[in-house]
Amino acid sequence: MRAGSIGEDYSGVMKTQPSLRFDHVAVPVHDAKSAYQLFADTLGLPLIAAHTGDDWDGAPWLMMIFGLAQDGQVALCVRHGARKSRQPAIDLPHFALTTTGKTQLAAWERKLKGAGFAIRQEDHGDQQSIYFDDRSGLTWEITTARKESTAADPDARSTVDEWIASHRYSHMARSAAAASTRTFVLASKARKAASRAGGHARCSKRASS
Secondary structure: OOOOOOOEOOOOOEOOOOOOEEEEEEEEEOOHHHHHHHHHHHOOOOEEEEEEEEEEOOEEEEEEEEEOHHHOEEEEEEEOOOOOOOOOEOOEOEEEEEEOOHHHHHHHHHHHHHOOOOOEEEEOOOOEEEEEEOOOOOEEEEEEOOOOOOOOOOOHHHHHHHHHHHHHHHHHHHHHHHHHHHHHHHHHHHHHHHHHHHHHHHHHHHHHO
């Protein structure tokens, strides 16, 4: 891209102030407990909110929102039963930019549609958002500005603990089942190998006699 092509004159000085800034980053994680420990205990970031639901791409989900400096946020998104994957679920991961209000959001939607992007709308209650995928397959969000607040939700930690506890048993059961399957497969392979070895030994014995 040549200098001065977007939003600046040919001397390299911005004509206007940027109209967007980062709001949050949504990151898929598959282990809620270890993710919480990393961000809350190791990194020391405040858990400011936690949300749960029954159906994100077909699975129960937990979202843990940690605060960053300058009102930024990291949203750790756990889908029950999800494993490590290049594309864990719709809109994960995604990168969110914020604009002033609904009027500006509608203007961005018109501009993006005019540029050929398919737009998905989401109503988050206190925020309205649009989502679109760029040409590299990355998902971007533009959302209306959050109401600034330094107060953390007092129920956030209990929401996290309850979600982890309610889904722990089935996670352990799946892990045990997977381990049992691996053990069975390995034992089966060992029996087949032993059988082949025994067959070779019998053939060699007959040949020598």
